[in-house]
């Protein structure tokens with residue numbers, strides 16, 4: 001099989017890249033390890049920045065997002081019984097949009113189907129070849145046959161555990177990592193959200209987040225131990241713990257119901273540099289991970305795709321190599337900004353097992369700075385909406 005761009009991974013990065021390239025007349029194939037049902041069954045991100053929405057619209061997948069996405073002009077940050085609203089709109093002129101990653105992925109699949117795009121599912125044994133030469137390729141097993149996809153470029157959109165990053169020789173990449181000693185237990189429930197806006201809450205018992213997907217679908221998280229198993233958390237235990245961590249008024253107003261999904265995600269900060277090797281480019285979680293506290297992971301993945309589709313477009317249309325040569329440097333600049341914010345916000349709201357009294361006082365002072373200072377709120381808001 002011969003194409004222009006071989007894309008490994010059919011999550012949001014891979015699908016959007018394929019869609020954006022096809023709008024420029026560039027052919028690609030997407031190789032995905034799992035079934036479509038599996039990819040669409042994963043409950044992940046929920047908050048889209050303004051720039052992400054614009055990118056999805058430009059790729060022709062903005063119609064349902066426009067209709068069903070919920071615009072949020074602010075978000076609440078709470079500690080104990082004190083809370084501060086970050087008025088995103090007033091402080092930055094921008095809002096964020098609540099629209100689940102699952103829906104973004106569903107829209108992208110529909111668009112690829114409509115355009116006759118090739119997305120192969122259930123592929124196994126993906127291996128990358130000849131990345132340093134002019135004729136890179138990817139071998140894989142699909143429907144019982146060994147196959148090869150050859151292209152001008154290979155793009156690794158295969159998430160943190162995929163093979164693409166590992167195809168860059170260890171001596172040619174640097175990895176920066178921080179693993180957090182806790183995870184997030186997430187619950188999806190068919191109940192009305194406790195508040196019209198998201199609530200990020202820190203407490204002596206640990207972090208909690210109240211989020212949503214629509215008027216009758218809520219998404220809640222509590223910080224948990226890494227050794228916890230989701231099955232061991234009963235719904236009652238989850239709701240009790242959530243109530244203890246959010247402000248009293250919201251704890252009282254919380255409507256509870258059976259969970260329809262329950263899972264634990266570890267928290268990690270990770271960056272691989274560079275994000276290119278010869279004719280291989282990395283996009284999204286394949287190159288970087290942020291803890292979900294800042295809602296940056298999906299947005300960063302989409303921003304990588306925005307840079308790369310433009311660079312590949314210029315390469316194929318006018319032979320301009322500047323974009324592809326500077327892709328890694330440009331993408332990494334955005335990645336480190338998001339790492340800084342996600343780390344700061346995670347530290348502000350989570351309980352660390354080894355923290356000292358000094359750490360706790362510093363955290364309280366940091367929270368007070370947000371409550372008392374418009375400049376501190378503006379800095380938070382600019383990072384949250386994706387301006388810096």
Ligand code: RFL
Pocket residue numbers: 008009010011012013014031032033034039043044045046047048101123126157158159160161162163184186265266283284285286292294295296297298299300301
């Ligand atoms: P994905 O979504 O992991 O997709 C990678 C795809 O590659 C496939 N794959 C392979 N395919 C072929 N061969 C192989 N050997 C392969 N190995 C893997 C996988 O099956 C998969 O389909 O990466 P991508 O596309 O870069 O997208 C990144 C986002 O998924 C991720 O950054 C976000 O979900 C992070 N995230 C959030 N981001 C936000 O911007 N806002 C949020 O509110 C937000 N909340 C979250 C989150 C992530 C969470 N978890 C579960 C870690 C909340 C949570 C709980």
Ligand code: PHB
Pocket residue numbers: 044045046047198209211212219292293294295296
């Ligand atoms: C979510 O709705 O899943 C969500 C929202 C905000 C975050 C993380 C996750 O920061």
